Amino acid sequence: MRRSFPRQMASLEAIVAYVRDFLALEGLDEGAAYDLDLVLEELFTNLVKYGRGARGDVDIVLERGPAGVTARLREYDADAFDPTQLPEVDVDRPIAERRPGGLGVHFIRQLTRTFEYDYRDRVGVTTVAMRDPV
């Protein structure tokens, strides 16, 4: 299942609706939704905040395979931005020393089995395989 979304925070509501359509199509229950919502939001908002030079909408492909759900986000005419290389946040630090940055990628790493980035011909593709089997 594939759908395109304007590169703006306001697209999050439509992405949530897309996830519900995907779950219904695949016969999956709402229990799978939270983790998928969270991973997609963190990936998408990274593209909105840090994607430089990118033009057009972001394509999101959701697929269900034998090992679970895979999500792929594709942006076009974009400078390279590899979210897999962002530093890990130290969640053991006292809160006074904590900074919010990096938490989103930490969630992605917690909730996915694989987290990959590919960049060629100015097209950036981030692919994740969700950790929980469905």
Added chain:
Amino acid sequence: MFEIRVEDGGQVFVSGRFDAAESERALLILRSLSGPLVVDCTGLDYISSAGIAVLMDTFKRVTSGGHSLRLVNLTPRVKNVFTYAGLDKLLGIQ
């Protein structure tokens, strides 16, 4: 849809989806508050790193002023996200 309602005595009620599309509005509201705060999350269905960043900002600001901030009535799914973030023991969650 995200809603935030402030009542007398530092009671704050949040509900719906606290995501990156709503974080700026929530931050503006919470930064206007002072004194001890209790954030009731009974109706909160979802929170992402953007929502947590807002609550961290509020927690630091309130506690640096000598007051407390408590998060109460979190659903298990929402509490899980704080656990992933390593904040479940730190943010006054009850």
